Amino acid sequence: MFLMIIFSTALRSKRSELIFSTSLILQDKASPHKSKIVKELLEGYGWEVLDHLPYSPDLSVPDFDMFPKLKEPLRGIRYDSLDELECAVNGLRVQTSAISDLKEQIKKAQSTEDGSAYTRWGKSSCPGNGTETIYTELVAGAHYTHKGGAANYLCLTQQPSWNKYNDEEQAGGLVYGAEYEINFRSRQHFFGREITDEDPPCAVCRTERPTVIMIPGSRQCLDGWTMEYHGYLSSGFYGHDAASEYVCLDVDPEAILGGTSDNDGKLFYLTEVRCGASSLCPPYVNGRELTCVVCSK
Template sequence: MLKISLVVILSCVCCRAEKPGCLKEHLIKEIERNLKDLQSMHVHTGENSGETYIRWGKTLCPKESNLIYDGFAAGKHFNIGGSGTNFLCLPKNPDWNDYKDGENTGRGRIYGIEYEMAYNKPYPKTFHDKDMPCAVCQSSKSTVLMVPGKVTCHDGWHKEFSGYLMSQSSTNGRTPSEYICVDENWNTCLVEMQIVMRVSYIR
């Protein structure tokens, strides 16, 4: 996050008594100069500020948002207790800290998330058991809100994307998870990779 410290310096300007307008003119010029500086700071920081969100099912962000990174959706195993209940968007190029292979007993585990498609609605069954991609996006807006049960935004809000609520299955033996909004135009990791390659080739 870009942090800016604004330092205000008070200065005393002395003018001769025979020129009463000197101080006033100087202060006006100082105020105008400070105003220009503040305006330029606003433009500069505005491009790098805004709330972040995860676009599940896609590796690209909407045109109004900036892509921070794309990766793979991940979470706990569907029938194992413990670990975390939240979903994560794991980057494709992780940094490995101090660890040792094979020492996983009793520790939280993370697995890739797959689509489970029982019907052809709203998506084809060909997506069944395919990995879910994700993208971490930065909006130009100051607040991001996911509204369940709606595909339109309230007055004064701007829609980034819409989709379907998804979670862990409710069948026996499955453990709870959070609900996430998966993009209505979502793809699998393989399809997304092909799309990105085509886009890169065209450009």
């Protein structure tokens, strides 16, 4: 009865038009709101009570996560005046802003650290698809006749720097310049010009996309991937003593000016398929030169 008197008095003084109208009321699931006397009172006024959504951490994240953390620095502190409280809240606001700025800086730093690098063989520049050129240099590697030579191709810088050195020739690993060796094929057919015995350039490229792959046997990237470049799958000659590796030589290879000398060294040959009794053919064709593509995502 007391609740009805208090509620009716307050309602008449503030919103008298609601006393005898059909209204909607939304209240949370606090225990007093669900009591029998409150329900009977609202039914007496003919008001419809709307159901409140469940009050849980997953549906009200600010109440359960953000606000408690914001209030934590002020917990247990008494303030003698409103000015002191306002000063404390403003200080907390400054700290929160500084934390947000720091998070943004960390996010930017992480984004600049993302990405990956690859070498574009046969070109002195990187593709214009948001990829930057780290450096453009010279291709080198072990001599094709050296049985113990390293297999991989190198993209050497044109601006070397040295530790301690001795300029006398001595035993150890050896590095030679590289050349195109496109023998027994029509260079005009493949490249539109003669490139045999010319020295290839290389470019080390960086893309913001974190993953880079080379797909041998294809000149197209998969859906959702970005093409960096495509070309011919290349390696050393199978009959030479030195091991080599498979790399993707650009479809339109360049040559270093003045580099035609036939000094051999590390060599580039086109690769082709040998079917034999394997399951390569089909889809591959015996004797056909293999393509390749470098893709990023």
